[in-house]
Amino acid sequence: MRDAPNHQVDALVSGLVVIAAARLLRVGFLHGTALSSFSLASVLPVLTTYLLGFALLVTAFYILGMPKPSWATLLWAKLSRYERLAAHVLRYSALAGLAVIVGKAIIVRAGLETFGSDGMLFTQYGTDLVLTGRNPYAVSMIEAYQRYHVSQDLATFRIDGSLVTALSYPAMSVLTYIPQAALHIPNLDLTTLIFFGVSFTLIIWSSPWSCAWIPLVLLSANSDLIAFSGGGVFDAIWLLPMLFAMFAAARQKVFVSGLLFGWACSAKQTPWLAAPFLIVFFVMERKSIVDGLRFAGGAALSFFAINAPFIVANPAAWFVGSLTPVAGGAPLVERGTGPILLNLAGITALPKEFFSVLGLMVLASCVVAYAAYYTRIRWLAWAAPVLALWCNYRSLQNYFVFYIPITYLGVLLQMREQPIIRRPFGRIAASWAIVSAIAVIVIGFKQRDATALAGNVQVSEAIDEDRLGASSRLIVDVRNDEPRPVSPVFALLHKTRVAPMIWRRVDGPQEISAHQISRFTIEAPEGFNGLVPFESGMHIRVYERGTEKRWSSVVEDFSRFDAHPLEHLLGNPKFTNWTQHGDRRVPYGWRDASFRGRDDVTVGLKENQDGVAIRIQNRATRPRKALALAGLEQPLRSGVNAITVDATTMGLTPCVALAKELPEFAVGFEMRVRSGQRIRTFLSSCSSIQIGGSKNDVRIFIPAQADTRKTYDVYFADLVKPELFSAFTRENHPFIVVFAGVRPGNVAREAAVIFHSIIGRYGALQSR
Numbered sequence: 001m002r003d004a005p006n007h008q009v010d011a012l013v014s015g016l017v018v019i020a021a022a023r024l025l026r027v028g029f030l031h032g033t034a035l036s037s038f039s040l041a042s043v044l045p046v047l048t049t050y051l052l053g054f055a056l057l058v059t060a061f062y063i064l065g066m067p068k069p070s071w072a073t074l075l076w077a078k079l080s081r082y083e084r085l086a087a088h089v090l091r092y093s094a095l096a097g098l099a100v101i102v103g104k105a106i107i108v109r110a111g112l113e114t115f116g117s118d119g120m121l122f123t124q125y126g127t128d129l130v131l132t133g134r135n136p137y138a139v140s141m142i143e144a145y146q147r148y149h150v151s152q153d154l155a156t157f158r159i160d161g162s163l164v165t166a167l168s169y170p171a172m173s174v175l176t177y178i179p180q181a182a183l184h185i186p187n188l189d190l191t192t193l194i195f196f197g198v199s200f201t202l203i204i205w206s207s208p209w210s211c212a213w214i215p216l217v218l219l220s221a222n223s224d225l226i227a228f229s230g231g232g233v234f235d236a237i238w239l240l241p242m243l244f245a246m247f248a249a250a251r252q253k254v255f256v257s258g259l260l261f262g263w264a265c266s267a268k269q270t271p272w273l274a275a276p277f278l279i280v281f282f283v284m285e286r287k288s289i290v291d292g293l294r295f296a297g298g299a300a301l302s303f304f305a306i307n308a309p310f311i312v313a314n315p316a317a318w319f320v321g322s323l324t325p326v327a328g329g330a331p332l333v334e335r336g337t338g339p340i341l342l343n344l345a346g347i348t349a350l351p352k353e354f355f356s357v358l359g360l361m362v363l364a365s366c367v368v369a370y371a372a373y374y375t376r377i378r379w380l381a382w383a384a385p386v387l388a389l390w391c392n393y394r395s396l397q398n399y400f401v402f403y404i405p406i407t408y409l410g411v412l413l414q415m416r417e418q419p420i421i422r423r424p425f426g427r428i429a430a431s432w433a434i435v436s437a438i439a440v441i442v443i444g445f446k447q448r449d450a451t452a453l454a455g456n457v458q459v460s461e462a463i464d465e466d467r468l469g470a471s472s473r474l475i476v477d478v479r480n481d482e483p484r485p486v487s488p489v490f491a492l493l494h495k496t497r498v499a500p501m502i503w504r505r506v507d508g509p510q511e512i513s514a515h516q517i518s519r520f521t522i523e524a525p526e527g528f529n530g531l532v533p534f535e536s537g538m539h540i541r542v543y544e545r546g547t548e549k550r551w552s553s554v555v556e557d558f559s560r561f562d563a564h565p566l567e568h569l570l571g572n573p574k575f576t577n578w579t580q581h582g583d584r585r586v587p588y589g590w591r592d593a594s595f596r597g598r599d600d601v602t603v604g605l606k607e608n609q610d611g612v613a614i615r616i617q618n619r620a621t622r623p624r625k626a627l628a629l630a631g632l633e634q635p636l637r638s639g640v641n642a643i644t645v646d647a648t649t650m651g652l653t654p655c656v657a658l659a660k661e662l663p664e665f666a667v668g669f670e671m672r673v674r675s676g677q678r679i680r681t682f683l684s685s686c687s688s689i690q691i692g693g694s695k696n697d698v699r700i701f702i703p704a705q706a707d708t709r710k711t712y713d714v715y716f717a718d719l720v721k722p723e724l725f726s727a728f729t730r731e732n733h734p735f736i737v738v739f740a741g742v743r744p745g746n747v748a749r750e751a752a753v754i755f756h757s758i759i760g761r762y763g764a765l766q767s768r
Contacts, residue, residue, distance in 0.1 A: 007415055008210045010064050014411045015214040017060040022222035022404045024053030029224060029397045032337030034496045038345040038537055038554045046341060054387050057407045061377040064415055087209030094204045094212040101219060102197035105230040106190055113186040116232020118154040122167050123234065124188055126174035127181035136174055137310050137317040140165045152525055157502045160330035160546045161489040168324040171307045172267040176237045189230050196229040196236035202243055203409055218408065224401050235402040238267035243409060246382055250413050254282055254291050258298020265299065266306040270399055273385035276367050281381040284374050330546055333491060333500045336395030344498050346539050346554040349451045355393035363388035379410035454481035457542045457551040462561035470531040472524045478542055478551060480512040487511050487545040490522045494536040501530035534562040
């Protein structure tokens with residue numbers, strides 16, 4: 001026996017489906033940005049995972065109103081006896097949890113001037129220009145890189161090797177951040193996080209009491225939402241007005257909903273593709289085209305009112321900036337986790353137009369399908385563009401992941417509307433879907449090599465100048481079998497970062513003559529993202545400048561080009577190529593690891609299937625607060641014989657430590673406390689490190705002028721050389737170095753060089 005639908009059960013079941021969809025999109029992203037190999041067997045599971053996730057977003061609407069088993073209704077009736085108490089506990093605890101998540105993200109980033117994307121960098125520079133009375137659309141954003149000393153790792157490249165240097169978003173992407181910029185508060189991510197927090201507060205408050213916890217689980221199932229919002233991706237500033245527009249639509253305020261939607265579209269281009277679905281939504285809600293026109297009119301009025309000052313000041317500049325992907329210039333470099341992965345993996349060489357047409361076909365098909373099945377999925381209109389966005393040649397995760405909370409709110413709003421008329425997925429719709437899929441596959445197969453040039457490219461040598469365990473220069477041979485000369489542009493990506501980067505030509509001709517072979521030396525762009533790790537496979541493309549035509553070559557086993565496999569026992573021993581990582585600066589190849597525990601500091605050895613890792617552990621002084629303090633863990637890529645290891649602590653005072661060859665120095669350590677109080681300095685013995693069967697004492701040295709209010713972060717290296725310290729001084733980051741070595745012959749000599757350098761720069765050190 002089945003009973004009538006229960007709103008609480010409906011919301012709970014559909015909410016769980018949305019959670020599953022969110023998790024699938026996260027899994028697809030993880031595997032799509034770090035492929036196991038450049039093969040169809042690696043790409044297809046990623047595409048399938050995404051498609052399943054999108055299907056579940058639709059399913060969350062489709063199952064609303066379906067009769068539930070009688071036992072579920074009876075069980076819910078018993079639980080509802082405690083509804084009043086449970087409603088308060090669940091809702092307010094969910095709000096408290098959200099406050100902790102967003103508050104922690106804000107605290108970590110407060111005071112740090114960091115940029116997680118070129119979009120946020122341009123926004124920061126744009127606010128500076130607006131506050132000085134200048135038009136950000138009329139100024140080249142290339143100046144932002146110099147002004148804020150930001151690496152071009154963040155840049156968006158075109159296939160001709162140039163960068164996107166125009167403000168690439170509508171006006172609200174700048175205007176939203178004007179208040180914070182006017183107050184001279186660094187890190188515009190704080191405003192984004194506030195928008196994000198308000199958005200999820202609205203969603204939690206709108207949830208039935210039994211589902212108040214679901215938005216928090218969504219954040220856990222897909223951590224990209226909070227990570228992007230605090231990492232330079234500002235989609236949250238269009239998410240909030242989009243939610244307001246949905247609430248206005250639920251109250252039949254069509255024109256107001258249009259105004260709010262126009263606000264969302266003025267922040268970023270992502271919601272633009274929702275417009276046709278929403279027009280159909282309002283037309284079919286009241287069976288009147290007038291409502292559709294009222295919504296469209298409100299959206300257009302709001303959008304152009306916000307952007308009007310910039311349009312009037314310089315229409316051409318605004319148009320080029322706001323419509324960067326289609327407003328002229330060379331196409332942007334392909335990137336994403338959708339079908340474009342087939343190109344990125346070197347499986348196909350489909351042109352950009354194929355993906356653009358595919359996206360438009362999918363968009364049109366989805367609009368028709370939405371109109372046909374409107375009665376079952378009407379609030380899906382607000383999240384319907386996800387599939388079309390995913391099919392584009394640039395399908396970044398943030399383009400569609402922020403539609404997850406919109407989907408969940410749409411489920412809640414649709415749940416409240418009864419009756420729901422069930423309409424099964426008909427034969428005509430199924431036939432259309434199958435025919436469309438076959439047509440796309442056939443066209444794609446015929447066009448799979450449409451951008452390939454006659455000839456080939458081969459890697460001859462890989463150079464690792466800084467012993468990073470990753471190549472910073474390549475020597476490549478390009479054979480041009482075309483009947484014309486070709487001006488080359490080099491782009492590389494690797495399996496662990498499936499995002500092409502343009503490499504600079506250091507040596508070689510400007511053009512490759514017809515039917516000739518030319519040798520080139522190419523160099524990675526500034527920063528670390530473009531480097532190719534030897535442990536990863538790589539894909540090199542050589543574009544004909546200004547076109548999509550290219551030579552392409554995949555090297556699955558790039559480690560065979562490593563000329564010094566035993567010299568860099570640890571990645572990046574010189575600490576070159578620093579980048580922002582959370583609340584600290586981290587060298588290329590390093591990652592954070594958090595530890596909790598008692599009041600002590602330990603240095604130890606950890607073995608796993610990948611080899612050996614040295615760990616230094618910095619524990620909280622107040623375990624009752626369960627403060628997770630930062631440590632770092634770096635795996636060794638070789639055996640444990642004859643290893644010299646540095647553990648380096650970054651901080652605001654210069655220090656150096658040596659091994660047991662200099663026993664006259666005492667042992668000390670600066671402890672980091674995140675409780676907001678002054679740093680508590682203590683001196684204690686550290687555990688010894690056992691490497692290759694030999695125990696080596698750890699000596700840590702602190703200068704006499706050490707400031708107890710400062711904090712330190714922990715890093716590791718494997719060699720002690722003067723070049724290591726030049727990286728610190730170049731970045732203006734004084735430091736502590738902890739050293740434990742097993743090569744007595746080298747330690748004293750290297751230590752003397754380092755001490756001389758440090759004393760000359762910072763003055764005498766005093767042991768404790």
